[in-house]
Amino acid sequence: MRDTPEIETLPAHIDADEVERRARELEWSDPDELPDELPTVMAYRSELLPRSVGAAVDDIAERMQCPPDYPAASMLVAMAAVVGCRLGIRPRRYDDWLVVPNLWGCVVGRPSLKKTPATKGAERQLRHIEARAREALQSDIDDAELDAVLLPEQRKLLEQQIKAALKKGDEETARNHAAALQDLQEVQPPEPRRIIAKECSIQKLIEMLGRHPGGMMLFVDELLGWMRKLDRDDQGGVRQIYLSLWNGTEVVNDDTIGRGELTARGCVSLFGCFTPGGLTSYVSAAIRGGRGDDGLVQRLQICVWPDSPKDYKSVDRWPDNQAKIQLRETFERLADIDAQAVGELDRYDEDGIPFMRFDADAQGLFDAWDLNHQRRLRAGDLPEAFESHLSKYASMVPSIALLLHLASGDEGAVSATATQTAIRWAEYLESHAQRLYAVATSPQRQHAGPLLRRLIDWPKDKPIRTSVIAKRGWSGLASTEVVDETLALLAEAGWAQSVRVNTGGRPTTDWFVHPDAANFLQNYQRETTKTPETTPNETFGGFDGSGLVRFPDNGVCDVEVIV
Template sequence: MHSSIEQFSAAIRSAGLCPPETIEPGRWHRFPGSQKGARNRAGWCYLFDDLKGGFFGDHSIASNHHWKSTEGKHLSDADWERYRQRINAMKAQRDAEQAQRQQQARQTAAALWQAAAPAMQHEYLARKGIQPHGARCDGQRLVIPLRDVDGTLHSLQTIALDGDKRFMPGGRVAGCYHSMGKPQGVLVVCEGFATGASIHEATGHAVAVAFNAGNLLPVAQALHGKYPALRIIVAADDDWHTDGNPGLTKASEAAQAVGGDLSKPDFGDNRPEKATDFNDLHQLLGLDAVKACIDGAVTASTDSGWPDPVPLPSGLPPVAPFDAELLPEALRGWVADIADRMQCPPDFTAVGALVALSSLIGARAVVKPKARDDWAVPPNLWGAIVGRPGVMKSPALSEVLKPLQRLEKTEREHWQAAHEAWQLDCKVAELAAKANEKQAAAQVAKDPARARALLQPVDNMTPEPTMRRYVVNDATVEKLAELLTVNPWGTLVYRDEIHGLLCSMDKQGQEGARGFYLTGYDGNQGHAVDRIGRGESFVPRVCLAMLGGIQPGKVQSYVRDAVAGGAGDDGLLQRFGLTVWPDVNREFVYVDRWPDTPAKQAAWAVFERLNQLQPATDSDAQEWRFTPDAQALFEEWLIPFETELRGEELHPALVSHLAKYRKLVPALALIFALVDTPESEHLIHERELIRALAWADYLRTHAERLYAAAVMPETSAAKQLLDKIKAGKLADSDGVLLDAFAPRQVAVKHWAGLGTPDAVRKAADLLADYGWLEREATTSGAKGGRPGERYILHPALVKGGV
């Protein structure tokens, strides 16, 4: 399945719907609505044939959602406008078609309702023990009307002898209900017809039957709008064996939305497995039990005084999968071929290739992202790949660095020959100087001027050849500075395991080294070092690209220190904008084939070409700018991006990381332009910027995983404890459920991961942080002893409402 289709299906599932197994772009699809049977067709979706967007919804609860793909690339301005036009046009078409269907349904419902006879007896009514309450019969089917607050009939629900319930095709459900009785200060909203009948017969209160949990909120809001002075009680179905308890959840939402009260059936200790609603309670314990529950309804928003608990974090956040379209075509096949033969994530090879290319460009070319500003961005990038040992991090990076290694080998051979020739020239000059010295000695008495001329040093000596360094593996900062004086346009620092380099710069006395690397990220700043006894050392331009691998545990530890204000809290880590932490496929495929030679040749040709890139002058870089269309797109991205960074929603460490995208995005766009359109007269087009923005979207998901790993607590024991509490396992020796506990009371149960009071205490403290428990200190008893603590359960846990 195409990844865009997978994303679309995932979005539908996240909305509580079950998408069809097959989604064909450009076609409407119908499927069961929320909490509906397999034959229901209230759910709908439409995916655009270009896979860039779509929408979906559920007619039964009047929901609709827009979706746009994160795959491949951002939409351009023109694409966005076409996208919006298509959405509006298709929405208008859908609304018109839905209005027509609903109009037809109203006409059909009116005719069927008119022809139906008042219900006197029906097997369903007898089985449920209820009266008809305005229902009619159409043959053997019980017919119930759905009306809005103005009394307009919109649709019908039919109930067969076996209890099978059907709505009229195309009829409106959202906000419609069936009423029983007239309001006298109180109005009860519930789900099903039988439930409403039992409540009305038990209490005499007016009842509005909403027909399903998703319709409770629209009905309650509509009735509250018409009768603002009425007390509204929302009577919940207690779906205690269904994940998330949708009946109680939706009823709570409806009651809170209208400032109403909430009631749910109380079946006592001997509750049957399938007992969930007030009609079940009516048949089991009688109408008095129903009345007692309705009379005991409590205000939904103030029944406990506790805030709603926050779900525990469920592992690392997901990351976007790598899409080959993120790479220029010349690199695509080579990167994919390496990843396939090594069975490693393509993210590893892609990041390595881009960082390697950025080191070739260095500071020789810069992009000026603003049209009338001198802000210049060198495209030297820092990348890190995160993966546990054994997932082919080092072999993947070694493979993509082979073009640089070949360039360095060739450069070393040329330098070696030039250096040997230079040494010979030096010896020849030395011999010539000695010969001149002898001649000067012979001429000194006869012709002092001639002797003086012979002793003049030769000024046409060739300077010592320098060698361009492409990769530096393990050098001190002093040696690196020395190398940069003869490599003023930059080089690549590669460390197989970059954690060692990061930690070495955290040590006391390494502040200068850290500052040097921070300057190296900027790519266009000089760096001076003054030492007593050694004078001044100045590097006019420090430009470093950096690449390496790191293990998850080590990066988590390092990030925690940076987030907590440790030695790493100066933005060094955040400069690794090309950091990826992909999911590793657990299924290994044995691959034994020759490399893709054409793909390799195409990629290596890019390296060869960029190796010949020259600056504008000996001291000035080439200057690249955006075309007008690309400039407009950059501004469209930058303004909301900067607004988000200035908000309070993101973690400060993540903000610091994302802030480096100000350089990352234009730098990537420049690299793509130099790869794809080197003869474009120093102009970066919209296509290259779109690809860079797609990289930013992709990399952001990896950044969110990186920083979530540092701030996310260990939750396994807390989840275990919470699951036990929810399952009703927290009980005393007599089987009575506890509403509070001390750590030792749980430890004696020897649940996995909770076998000691200290382990229970840590888990309970975490649950308290997320609002599931409240920690209470206990004082020592009359006989002394140390004070302790106990943990009070959230009322929703005690009542089974969560």
């Protein structure tokens, strides 16, 4: 760490010549290169999804001019919501550990990147499944509504017949009419499947899960507001219910006074959007022991924070109709899965949920990945919050493998291709999680570069002070605390120095920027290469090829996949 000199100077009210004189007295050396504002991430690749889904993702991304990561992540979570807890997977050969493909996810980006419109394609698929279910039951619903109209009149008629029979002394006939009256029941029209739930009370959500136990999807456009609401003291019980619903197999209860007892067993998938500043501030507070430090953030497994596109072109064309048809057929296939037919149950199952297993090659792949993954988690060299996030991948990988296998239309046990691709998803998502936690634990790294570029153009006759910068309202630099931390990072890297000003009262700190900062910044930027599209592990088979899965870091084996 560099030593930043602090020298006592003359009073704070100084002229331009005095500012320049003090700047000349400072000694400077070549600054270090600033850390990346955003750590590098793997780019989304089309092979991460079956072609029947991936083609629509590519089409949406091109027409919206948004990162393909956005529609891809939303499609994956939507697929999980359709399958829900109707079908699970047992990742081990002999253990009764059951995983249902319930996923939580979010997309991160600036408001201009069309996050919400890019994820509407996934919501439309779920709306279609709901509309199709209503249409299939419409005739039965109409009949039930007619029966409901007739029911009061039927009751009146039977009551009249009972009275007439009793007047005649015909007790046997009266009893027969009374029995018929008892048999008349309130008409309950069939209820088509609901999948989507918008922001609603937890009581309403549990009530809906009781009627739709297969699982539901909660779309929250602004996740930050939703999560901060759960931070309130009066929402502690609600927060715990959501944590349980993430598991997908828990029975949850709500005993709110005035509503009676509500019980449901089901799973809730969750998806929404974050701005970078909102998410990192929330995660940063959670890491420091705030109310959010209970694993809620870490459950956002499908969290993508891609690089912002540098270019924009106007694309005005109709959507790819063939891609739309294939996507719709894929979601319909997931909705129509006969879980009892494709899954299995045995006497050790306590959840009553049919499940699938890996085939032999897929089992070897998963076992090798899981062994390496668990060793990494237990090595003790990962930040605690990041370790907690990665620990959720143990269930995420088999969940994604099951979803990809079902979406591809393959029959039999979950394939090696689907499992290999699920492992690739884990690598891809881990790089995005690394970006999130790196920025959350050191938010000043995101502001250092922009602040430095602004300070290079700072008026030479004006002292640079924290309070003045904070009042400017620059993005992410509205508080003196963040400004102080960012300036300290610049000083540590040799781009700035602080000088204590003795004003006769409370001391003030002036800041000075390296006199050759502009040249050094330009040279460093010229030498920096762009983020590669993938990690050094370049070989990937996915759904469009075959290849070798290599486990990073201190992995123990390479596994050849034959497909």
